Amino acid sequence: MSESVDARQYAPATQRNRAPILEVLLEVLPPTGTVLEVSSGTGEHAVFFAPRLHPRKWIPSDPNPLALLSIAAWRSNFPADNLYPPIALDVCDRIWAIERDELPKPLSNLDFKRDEIVAIVNINMIHIAPWSACLGLMAGARRILPPGGILYLYGPFKQSGVHTAASNAAFDESLRSQNPEWGVRDLDEVVAVAQSQNLSLLKTYTMPANNLSIVFQMRSTI
Ligand SMILES: C[S@@+](CC[C@H](N)C(=O)[O-])C[C@H]1O[C@@H](n2cnc3c(N)ncnc32)[C@H](O)[C@@H]1O
Structure with a gap:
């Protein structure tokens, strides 16, 4: 394959949500x-967030x-000294x-230490994705986060089993028609799983377009 082929993919929503997400991440x-x-x-998020x-x-x-090819291509176009190459995970x-x-x-070729995450x-x-x-x-x-470590989630959620907007209900339906294992999740169920893994709900933020930012923090083991 020619090296001039550009593997970059584009997800228009990233342009709209990246600034509000960055604001929360900085906090x-x-x-x-x-x-x-x-x-x-x-x-696209990685090259926007890393330098900021x-x-x-x-x-x-x-x-x-x-996706890995796309991330690598975006990184080549917008290199940042704090942005690692993408890994398959x-x-x-x-x-x-x-x-x-x-x-x-x-990562094995770079100065990466896993306990820095x-x-x-x-x-x-x-x-x-499936549940x-x-x-x-x-x-x-x-397994990975230290006590005090942060898990940040962004997306649409039901609250108390109910959609928070008609557009989310329609989106949920379209997701399920593509794959019956997909679908907008209920925040209470997500929080319950997090708590079972020692993660406390720290804060939720209402975001544009009926999305939420959900912030969990790893509890101390003692
Ligand atoms: C809708 S895209 C969101 C991508 C990006 N975060 C964004 O906001 O534009 C969903 C992503 O989840 C990834 N994904 C699906 N199942 C996954 C899994 N089991 N582990 C990790 N990523 C997964 C897909 O490959 C895809 O890149």
């Missing part, structure tokens, strides 16, 4: 350390090979790529 992320982004998708969250470092990830794996003794290739950011995944992805995400967060 809730620890001031230093490494942020692991789970399900980075196109990589300096001195924190940012590791983008996704299980989809085309599926939250449903019992051990995530980042936890293995032998780190995934790009202080936060996990996950945008628009748990409703576009097992939410379970895997929370289990991984428990």
